[in-house]
């Protein structure tokens with residue numbers, strides 16, 4: 001059975017380590033039956049990293065083909081230092097350079113989406129922050145016209161001055177950039193829940209997804225992070241929990257996995273795990289058990 005067939009058409013996996021090179025990720029993903037995955041394209045705690053060689057890019061593509069993971073079901077996540085909404089000139093400069101570099105790395109690998117946190121406005125105000133993010137993205141996109149990787153803004157828990165805790169934040173960023181082929185959105189289940197969007201039961205789930213549909217639009221959704229939440233609804237704390245063991249619970253994930261609006265979107269876990277990835281296996285097993293299940297899960 002091909003990995004794709006495991007998930008009834010859905011693309012589901014987990015964040016995979018690229019230790020030893022990006023070409024090492026597909027085999028790791030395949031070892032826990034990923035049909036999708038998220039990777040970092042360089043060290044996620046540093047501004048710079050060694051370039052991806054032609055050989056490494058080639059090996060990565062070969063490994064994807066060998067492991068049957070569709071190239072379109074892979075997405076990347078930027079390094080955590082980037083903040084396009086920063087008020088500090090030096091940080092803004094470094095953020096722009098790092099983001100441009102990461103978009104180029106993704107394009108070289110054929111990774112279609114790069115997930116990024118919108119940024120923290122650090123007191124200059126939400127609207128000023130969003131205007132700055134949009135201006136800098138347009139500048140980057142103008143310098144990289146041949147790049148095929150979409151920049152995907154991730155929903156956040158919206159703590160402090162962080163932008164992205166409201167669906168309106170992402171809508172306003174995408175509208176301000178106004179370059180549809182270059183942008184999209186990543187929905188993180190833990191983040192939206194901790195930001196106050198309930199998905200635990202049918203009614204609140206439908207209400208949340210109606211808001212998502214009306215404010216952002218599912219046509220802009222390009223990636224999903226499947227994480228349960230250690231903290232409660234609206235607590236604005238970003239701590240991921242294993243699927244079904246947090247405050248969201250299995251029913252929220254059952255509703256999402258059987259929602260046709262999510263069927264074409266690659267999804268990856270970002271839940272805690274050890275090197276042997278037994279936790280990934282367990283979480284993916286829970287998720288796969290929910291696909292096609294018609295009665296409420298508990």
Ligand code: MN
Pocket residue numbers: 077117154
């Ligand atoms: Mn993230």
Ligand code: MN
Pocket residue numbers: 154188225270
């Ligand atoms: Mn996430």
Ligand code: ZN
Pocket residue numbers: 188190191238239240
């Ligand atoms: Zn998180």
